[in-house]
């Protein structure tokens with residue numbers, strides 16, 4: 501079986517939940533991106549690419565629901581995992597706060613252009629979406645955007661940059677992803693994995 505795991509904040513939780521489910525994976529050493537461990541192969545990818553790898557042929561992946569939603573990937577999601585909990589929110593500089601329905605003509609910086617457009621379209625508000633790849637909080641701070649849509653976990657990054665949360669757009673959690681074809685061709689193995697992870701969760705992961 502081939503697994504694709506995200507670099508970054510979900511990696512430790514991903515390895516731990518799989519380890520407790522009886523699958524001991526070693527992340528690739530140093531700058532290698534693939535590691536073979538017994539019958540398993542582990543790929544490390546950028547968080548935003550994990551659902552894409554699963555859609556196009558890697559058997560199993562772990563990814564945030566924010567990324568799956570943004571990518572709109574055609575994958576199976578047998579389980580929500582009990583880590584990586586945070587939210588995707590609209591935020592803006594304290595002192596300039598208005599509601600999203602009053603943001604006509606605003607420029608919104610985000611790593612999530614599709615979710616952001618959909619959110620404002622649902623309110624019938626026209627905004628200009630500025631796609632950035634990270635450190636989103638910088639954009640309103642230096643005046644190249646009016647607001648941001650980004651992940652909030654503790655809220656520390658917002659506070660440190662003088663931003664306040666205006667509205668939650670979605671709750672986010674890590675998800676187990678399964679390739680549609682693998683679900684058929686590796687039915688037994690995948691069902692065993694899903695069952696084992698369910699047990700881990702039931703026992704209080």
Ligand code: PRP
Nearest residue numbers: 634635636650651652653654655656657
């Ligand atoms: C994420 C997110 C926020 C921060 C939120 O960034 O984009 O910047 O974490 O967490 P907090 O509410 O606990 O402060 P990440 O570290 O993933 O890096 P990024 O700047 O590349 O998005």
